[in-house]
Amino acid sequence: MAGTSATKRHRGSKSRSEDEILYDRELEDLPPELRWREWMLRVEAVIFASAEPVTREMLARVVGKDCSVDLLIDDLREELSSRPYGLVSVAGGWQHRTRVRFGETIRASSAPTRGGAAALSEFEAMVLMSVGYFQPVTRGELSKIFGKEVSRDTIGALRAAGFISSGPRSPTPGAPYTYVTTKHFLSAFSMETLRDLPDIEALEDAGLLSREVVQAELLSAAPDGDEE
Template identity: 25%
Template sequence: MNLNDPAQLAVLLEAYLLAAGRPLSLERLGELFDEAERPPPARLRDALAILARSCQGRAFELKEVASGYRLQVRERFAPWVGRLWEERPQRYSRALLETLALIAYRQPISRGEIEEVRGVAVSSNIVKTLQERDWIRVVGYREVPGRPALFATTRAFLDDFNLKNLDELPPLAVLRSLEPAPGILDEEELQPSGPQALAEPAEQVSFRSLLAELDSMEQGLKTDFDDLPEPEGEDPGDAGRERAADES
């Protein structure tokens, strides 16, 4: 195989990506070659461009996400491909999605700040679910009494939502069209937060009003996580996994 030929190199990269089954960064792809034959990054990009064009008209595409490049089934085939798995896709509550949206658009943010915007308590199960999905992580602590944890999204969040960086998040104006029908409250929304919890019923929070408040925060979104501080007392295992994700 002539690795100096981008067309032949594209075929080899296709094999790498199919075998990996996960995103591979440009650096990781380069590491898969012996040093003497390693293509320069520019040639790798040329080969990836050829591979992307070769996917046109096929059921799969080459997609660049936060962790690198991956081959994936095109979204329009999801209704049919999903039949391969008997288990139904997990559905998430509006409260969970609102919490995730707040973290994505206003990170880093504390649980108390999320509750202040939503007007209701954030269920511990919501935070646990988002962390178990590896969509959010603790990136530091607010220097105020109690030192509340600060949450931010992860590379896995970007990968799972087909995003290269946070700049690719849809504008908040677009998300307003996704407001659910009025009159539907999640169980978590029936738990008011703060001193009012003992005296006043919870006020319904509409997705439209939530996104309207977030609209002023749309500018200046973070596009990487390199400058986020590591939380004190972080589990060494978590730190190791983060480093492994970065290296890949």
């Protein structure tokens, strides 16, 4: 039996190795122009099929080792410039996105769309924004920011939508959970990194946020000790 298992493992390893050999990344049998075109099509196919932003490392698996993924993306963007959708950089990768000016048309059609941001209440959106700016942050600290309790239901709704997840335990007494934003948060709101969040000074000018008040509240926040 042991010998049979070893044989199966050996055959499985051989099969995987053969698959890697059979998949031709380099396309050396093609002239340069056709090779580049095929790489472009491969990259576009992977991005089109993926439900999440596709990273450079993923795309590098389907093109030649000396191929520049960035140059391929540039050529694809140029090719799609006249289309109602294009390639955007979000959450550390690339994704197809419909152009903004067609948003009203898509809404009018009532066609089901994939991805995007889940519908949030105004308060949930404000809590999510605060997590984005002040993460890792506890529920108790968020409650201090808003001057009222941020309920577990609010946190649960943001977690269920995939916008936040648990961060490290807070070093404060009781070691409550902290919360941080996710890659889905970046993708849903078309951001490459958290540096793309709206400038906090603009929010202050609009009267939506006071940095001094928030920082003071965070320093004086007393965690509940039983946060989730």
